[in-house]
Amino acid sequence: MALPRPNDLPDVLSARWGNVNDRLSAAPALLAALSGHAGAADSAARVLIVSEFVLRTLLRYPEQFVRRLEQNEWFAPLDPDALRDRLTFSAAESEAQVLRALRMARQLELARIAWRDLTGDADLAESLADLSAVAECCIEAAMRYAMELLTVRYGQPSDQQGEFVNPVVLGMGKLGGGELNFSSDVDLIFLYEAPGTTNGDRPLDNGNFFIKLGQRVIRLLDATTPDGTVYRVDTRLRPFGSAGPLAVSFPALEAYLIQHGRDWERYAYIKAKPVSAARTYQTELFEQILAPFVYRRYLDYGVFASLRDMKGLIAQEVARKDMSENIKLGPGGIREIEFIVQSFQLVRGGQDVTLRGRQLLDVLSRLANRGCLSPAAANELADAYRFLRTVENRLQALDDQQTHELPDDPEPRARLAMAMGCDDWSDLAAQLGRWRTLVEGHFAELVFKGAQPAGDAAAADNPLRALWESGLEADPGPLLAALGIAHGQAVVEQLRRLRHGGLYQRMDEPSRARLDHFIPRLVQQLVGQSAPEVTLARLLPLIEAVGRRSAYLALLIENPAALQRLVNLAERSDFLPAQIVESPMLLDELLDPRIFEQPPSRASLEGDFAQLLAGEPAGDTERLLEAMQRFQRMAVFRIAVADLAGALPLMKVSDRLTDTAELVLEFALATARRELTERYGTPLCGDPAAPVAAEFCIIAYGKLAGLELGYGSDLDLVFLHHGTGTLSETDGAQPLDNQRFFARLTQRLLHFLTIQTRSGRLYEVDTRLRPSGRSGLMVASLDAFAVYQRRDAWTWEHQALLRSRSVAGDAGLRALFEQERREVLCHHVKREQLAEDVRAMRARMRRELSKGGADRFDIKQDAGGLADLEFLVDYWVLRSAGDWPELVTYPDNVRQLEALERVGLITSALASELRAIYLAFRRRLHELALAGGGRVVEASEFRVERDRVRAVWERVLGE
Numbered sequence: 001m002a003l004p005r006p007n008d009l010p011d012v013l014s015a016r017w018g019n020v021n022d023r024l025s026a027a028p029a030l031l032a033a034l035s036g037h038a039g040a041a042d043s044a045a046r047v048l049i050v051s052e053f054v055l056r057t058l059l060r061y062p063e064q065f066v067r068r069l070e071q072n073e074w075f076a077p078l079d080p081d082a083l084r085d086r087l088t089f090s091a092a093e094s095e096a097q098v099l100r101a102l103r104m105a106r107q108l109e110l111a112r113i114a115w116r117d118l119t120g121d122a123d124l125a126e127s128l129a130d131l132s133a134v135a136e137c138c139i140e141a142a143m144r145y146a147m148e149l150l151t152v153r154y155g156q157p158s159d160q161q162g163e164f165v166n167p168v169v170l171g172m173g174k175l176g177g178g179e180l181n182f183s184s185d186v187d188l189i190f191l192y193e194a195p196g197t198t199n200g201d202r203p204l205d206n207g208n209f210f211i212k213l214g215q216r217v218i219r220l221l222d223a224t225t226p227d228g229t230v231y232r233v234d235t236r237l238r239p240f241g242s243a244g245p246l247a248v249s250f251p252a253l254e255a256y257l258i259q260h261g262r263d264w265e266r267y268a269y270i271k272a273k274p275v276s277a278a279r280t281y282q283t284e285l286f287e288q289i290l291a292p293f294v295y296r297r298y299l300d301y302g303v304f305a306s307l308r309d310m311k312g313l314i315a316q317e318v319a320r321k322d323m324s325e326n327i328k329l330g331p332g333g334i335r336e337i338e339f340i341v342q343s344f345q346l347v348r349g350g351q352d353v354t355l356r357g358r359q360l361l362d363v364l365s366r367l368a369n370r371g372c373l374s375p376a377a378a379n380e381l382a383d384a385y386r387f388l389r390t391v392e393n394r395l396q397a398l399d400d401q402q403t404h405e406l407p408d409d410p411e412p413r414a415r416l417a418m419a420m421g422c423d424d425w426s427d428l429a430a431q432l433g434r435w436r437t438l439v440e441g442h443f444a445e446l447v448f449k450g451a452q453p454a455g456d457a458a459a460a461d462n463p464l465r466a467l468w469e470s471g472l473e474a475d476p477g478p479l480l481a482a483l484g485i486a487h488g489q490a491v492v493e494q495l496r497r498l499r500h501g502g503l504y505q506r507m508d509e510p511s512r513a514r515l516d517h518f519i520p521r522l523v524q525q526l527v528g529q530s531a532p533e534v535t536l537a538r539l540l541p542l543i544e545a546v547g548r549r550s551a552y553l554a555l556l557i558e559n560p561a562a563l564q565r566l567v568n569l570a571e572r573s574d575f576l577p578a579q580i581v582e583s584p585m586l587l588d589e590l591l592d593p594r595i596f597e598q599p600p601s602r603a604s605l606e607g608d609f610a611q612l613l614a615g616e617p618a619g620d621t622e623r624l625l626e627a628m629q630r631f632q633r634m635a636v637f638r639i640a641v642a643d644l645a646g647a648l649p650l651m652k653v654s655d656r657l658t659d660t661a662e663l664v665l666e667f668a669l670a671t672a673r674r675e676l677t678e679r680y681g682t683p684l685c686g687d688p689a690a691p692v693a694a695e696f697c698i699i700a701y702g703k704l705a706g707l708e709l710g711y712g713s714d715l716d717l718v719f720l721h722h723g724t725g726t727l728s729e730t731d732g733a734q735p736l737d738n739q740r741f742f743a744r745l746t747q748r749l750l751h752f753l754t755i756q757t758r759s760g761r762l763y764e765v766d767t768r769l770r771p772s773g774r775s776g777l778m779v780a781s782l783d784a785f786a787v788y789q790r791r792d793a794w795t796w797e798h799q800a801l802l803r804s805r806s807v808a809g810d811a812g813l814r815a816l817f818e819q820e821r822r823e824v825l826c827h828h829v830k831r832e833q834l835a836e837d838v839r840a841m842r843a844r845m846r847r848e849l850s851k852g853g854a855d856r857f858d859i860k861q862d863a864g865g866l867a868d869l870e871f872l873v874d875y876w877v878l879r880s881a882g883d884w885p886e887l888v889t890y891p892d893n894v895r896q897l898e899a900l901e902r903v904g905l906i907t908s909a910l911a912s913e914l915r916a917i918y919l920a921f922r923r924r925l926h927e928l929a930l931a932g933g934g935r936v937v938e939a940s941e942f943r944v945e946r947d948r949v950r951a952v953w954e955r956v957l958g959e
Contacts, residue, residue: 003035003045010424012414013049020048020055030062039075043119050118050419053400057111060227064108074112075121078130080137083109087141091148098145098220102138103227109134110182114397118419124386125361127393132180136275138221138230139169139186143276146216150209155200157192157209165193165206167213167247168285171275172237172268177358179389183396183403185232186221189272190214190247191285210247232402237268250289257293267342269294271358287617295350296551327388327395328404332436334392336443337385343446344372351585351630353614360385371592377442384435391432394419406432464520472496483527490533491526494540495519503547511550515543518553521560525567538570538577545581552584555591562590569644574932575711576640583633589641599642599652602659605635609663621671625752628667632762635660640711644930650923651894657709664753664762665698665715665808672748676741681732683741685723691731694723694738696745696779697809699817701769705805706892708922711929714764715753718804719746719779722813739779746779769800782816789824795837798829799874803891825888826881838875839957842868855939857946859921864946866921868953869893869914875957876900893918914952917945 002021009017024031034044048055058065068074087105089098113130116122122130147167157165172187174180192210197203204212214235221230238244239256248256257265269290328334341363349355352370357363361382368378392404395416407413413425422428463479472495480488498504498519507515522539526532546552556563566587569576580586589595600608612627639656642648648656673696684691701716703709721742728738736744754761770776771788780788789801802825806814830837845861852858860866873896877887884903890896894915901911921942928934 002031003041003048006045006049009049010414010418012410013418016049016411016415017045020045023055023059024048027059027062029066030058033062033066033069037069040069043115046418047115047118050394050415051111051114051397051399053397054111054114057107061104061108064104065111068108068112075116077122077126078109078113078133080133083134083137084140087137089141089145091145091152093145095220098142099223099225100227102141102220102230103225106134106138106230107228110400114182117393118397124390124393128174128179128389131182131184131393132175132178135175135180135186135231136171139171139188139217139275142217142220142230143167143169143213146213146220150213150216151198151200153200154202154204154209155198157196157198157206159194159196159206162199165196167192167210167276168274169217169276170272172272174271175275176271176273177360178273179359181396181402182393183400185234185402187234187237187268188275189235189238190217191253192247192249194251195249207245207247207249211245214246237265250285254289257289261293266294266346270342270345273358291356294346295356296346323405325406326404327391327406327432327436330436332438332440332443333404334385334388336439337381337388340381340443340446341367348372348588351588352611354611371594373446377446380438381442384439387431387435388439391416391420391428464523465516468495468499468519469516472499483524485523485526485532486530487533491523491536494533494536495523498540498543501544503544507547507550511547511553514550514553514557515547518543518557521557521563522567525564529571531571535567535571538574539567541581542577542584546584546587549584552587555587559591561593562587565590565593565596569641573640573644573930575930576637576644578932579633579637579640583630583637585630586633586637589634589637595638595641596645597647599648600635600638600656602656605656605659605663608634609667613667621675624667624671625755628664628671628752629762632660632664635663636711640930643926650919650926653926654703654708654710654922657711657713658704658707661704661709661715661763662807668749668752669696669698669808672745672752675748676745677730677732679732680734680736680741681730683721683723683730683736683738684727685738686725686727688727691727692723693810694721694728694742695810695813696721696742697806697813697817698749699804700807701800701804704807705803708892710922710925712933714766716766716769716800718767718770718785719749720782720785720813720817721779722782722816739777739781742779743777769797782813782820786820786824789820790828793824793828795830795834795878796841798825798878799838799841799871801825802874802877802888805891822885822888825878826885829878829881831879831882834875834879835957838871842871851936852939856936857939857941859925859935859937859942861935862946864942864948864950864953866918866925868949869918869921872914872949872953872956873897873900876905880905910952913948917949920945 003024005017024034034040048058065074083105087101089101110131113122113127113134117124117127159165168191170176170189170191172189174184175186175188180186190210190213192206194206196206198206198209218233218235222233223229235246236242238246239248239253239260272286272290274285324330326333338360341360344367345355345357345363348370354366354370355363355372357366364373364378364382364385367373368375373381395406396403397419398407398412398415407416410425413428417423417425417428420428420431422431464483467474467476467479472492476492477488480491485491504512504515522536526535529535543553556566566577566580569590609628609631612631613624616623616627618624636657639648639653639660643653683694685694686692697720699705699718699720701718703713704715704717719742721738723738729735730738730741750765750767753763753765767778768774770778771780771785771793777784789797793801801821804821806817845867846863850858850861852862858865870893873893877896877900880903881887884899884905887896887899887903889899897906897911897915897918900906901908906914924937924941925935928937
């Protein structure tokens with residue numbers, strides 16, 4: 001009896017086929033089982049020709065294999081729970097029994113995994129996951145057995161309060177990522193929760209106890225016996241490496257990472273995962289200790305320089321050992337793909353928690369979704385990774401050797417080609433060459449683009465850099481003239497002030513080196529500009545702001561396109577560089593060219609906000625507010641960029657700025673409300689026997705209400721609450737009456753919106769439009785608000801109410817407010833004195849607020865300007881709302897003009913003319929805001945428009 005010879009077996013493997021048959025013939029029961037099982041017979045010949053390890057395992061453990069084959073377990077996916085059950089040992093069992101059981105289990109499971117992989121019954125993802133799960137089960141079993149033995153001898157390890165102290169084993173590298181190689185080492189770090197002692201008759205310091213535990217676990221896994229080893233264990237990734245203690249406490253690990261952690265360790269800890277039975281420490285270990293070390297809260301583009309250094313050292317080692325055929329470390333190998341993915345994780349994972357994954361392929365797809373990589377690049381790298389990892393696994397499955405070197409001899413080459421389904425070795429080599437060339441190209445583009453190749457503008461021998469490093473003492477005129485920089489002397493004077501200023505003197509050496517690298521690149525970008533000294537003047541405050549955290553300079557060095565975009569923005573706008581000065585994290589936005597081409601929408605803003613909030617602890621108000629502030633800065637910046645690029649029309653700019661403010665208000669209100677209800681309970685009203693929740697809402701006035709928000713606009717807000725019945729207090733352990741609850745809610749909300757941070761306030765908030773102004777309550781009941789508006793409000797307050805809208809809070813109260821607004825505007829305006837009041841208020845505003853003059857025009861406040869036009873619309877609407885209620889439906893000027901036209905109160909020609917003038921005024925104000933603020937222009941601007949508005953004013957309202 002023999003297995004059938006594969007039809008396509010190459011001649012070079014004939015001897016191997018004979019060897020397989022001879023050895024199976026010496027094990028008739030095994031051969032009979034293989035031949036008699038339909039599933040095994042079809043694939044056994046190919047698997048056993050390819051894998052000496054599978055053949056050797058079946059010959060070593062034939063009874064166990066046959067039993068699992070007969071029970072249909074051999075071809076089934078791994079069942080980790082069943083494996084854990086088989087690897088449950090008691091202290092009564094001898095170490096020799098445990099050693100043999102672990103080794104037999106590992107070899108049988110890996111032989112089964114190799115069989116399913118080679119036959120295509122399992123894809124790469126399943127094979128890697130199963131290999132990792134087998135290792136975890138073996139480590140857990142060794143931990144449990146060793147822990148039981150040591151506890152019998154020394155007692156349970158306890159902390160100072162007498163609580164049990166758990167061991168935690170971190171799996172690093174591919175084990176932590178669930179991507180273990182077929183014949184990989186396992187990289188482990190042994191940890192324990194806290195210092196203390198054991199509670200037995202022979203007490204032992206916890207540190208010594210867990211060191212003994214680690215030593216015993218390593219012996220159980222790593223010792224070589226007649227059955228081989230389970231896994232080679234590498235513990236050199238622990239704090240201080242081989243010189244450090246084998247086991248360390250959580251506090252000791254944290255102290256080490258803070259004081260001594262290095263960049264390469266940040267890469268290592270990306271994939272760290274508890275693989276022992278005690279897996280309940282994700283929050284404490286990762287959120288409090290590992291995540292702050294691995295993921296910086298700023299954009300850490302400095303990691304690319306560290307990566308290049310590490311890659312250089314690896315390249316030297318590869319060259320020294322002639323490892324060009326190493327599919328892991330060689331050019332275009334697996335390590336380069338890992339470096340690409342992990343580098344982006346380190347750079348951006350501090351702010352984008354979706355990138356904090358352990359599995360490479362999963363993170364790679366997220367990088368494409370987040371715009372870090374193009375979808376095409378991500379797909380190519382993913383396909384290359386799958387191919388190279390498949391080759392790696394099947395190479396190691398040949399004989400269970402931890403190797404990444406492609407074989408030299410014809411027979412193993414033929415076996416590997418057969419394992420990969422290739423016609424022959426040349427076919428496999430050609431495919432490998434294509435994939436490695438592709439990987440090498442992506443790696444060079446993404447990782448080395450910020451380096452200093454020969455001839456680069458920032459190379460050490462570049463004249464610009466030499467001039468900068470010399471202190472700009474030599475006459476730079478000829479050089480700048482040769483570069484084509486206009487106003488070169490002014491540029492040089494600004495650079496000299498930077499070079500000799502306090503910032504440069506205070507910088508540490510790495511930061512100074514980055515600035516030395518950066519400045520020549522920046523100067524190159526000024527070539528061809530008509531006013532480079534203006535651009536540079538706008539950028540110098542930014543350089544001084546980010547120079548203290550030079551990782552932002554690294555971002556611009558590593559991303560020349562982002563630097564070019566920054567300089568282009570500074571050439572056209574003072575507003576955007578000023579925003580970056582306040583929030584340097586906005587530099588990250590310049591990495592994505594889509595912000596210049598794809599304007600934000602309400603939906604995209606909501607998605608970005610949700611993404612920022614996703615990684616923050618739900619109950620950590622400070623962290624949540626930081627995320628809210630980041631979102632607001634990011635959103636306004638993206639809107640301004642799209643505005644400057646012409647990708648957003650004026651009305652949409654205001655819509656998006658309004659959307660941003662509304663999202664911030666909704667979130668701030670929800671956060672403040674959660675805080676207060678946790679402390680005081682929910683405010684209730686109505687009948688005590690059947691209470692209902694009292695309601696609260698935010699009313700916007702002015703530009704926010706009218707969807708006309710501009711850059712830097714204040715938020716005019718009024719706060720209302722509502723509840724009826726005899727009950728009027730919260731239901732918590734510390735009850736408050738509702739008025740006090742809502743007053744505190746309002747105060748907390750205002751604090752969130754106006755708190756002074758390093759990047760300034762989110763918004764300036766004006767609450768003077770509440771009933772009775774500054775002398776009134778900060779938050780009023782709807783009933784009190786209605787009474788005031790109907791009986792006591794001035795005409796200017798009704799004008800303000802016309803431009804009001806509910807923007808956040810409880811839906812029921814928001815609807816009631818809109819009803820009351822309509823009622824007041826339609827039936828309670830003092831129309832008999834309306835014209836006089838409007839004229840008087842406008843005259844006062846011109847006197848007190850105008851910043852114009854004989855040769856200057858204040859677009860907003862001067863006669864014929866924006867405010868005149870708005871007051872005209874106010875007058876027309878308020879005068880006629882009783883007869884035409886639809887006039888007050890919307891709070892903005894444009895739609896009110898459309899409504900006035902629709903009901904016939906003004907002609908279509910006049911409505912179109914005033915609408916065009918209104919939008920022209922607003923567009924110019926936007927331009928001024930982007931250029932640095934202000935609202936005053938030369939008197940020659942808008943002369944025709946001003947005259948037309950004044951003529952309409954005089955006709956309608958007189959002087």
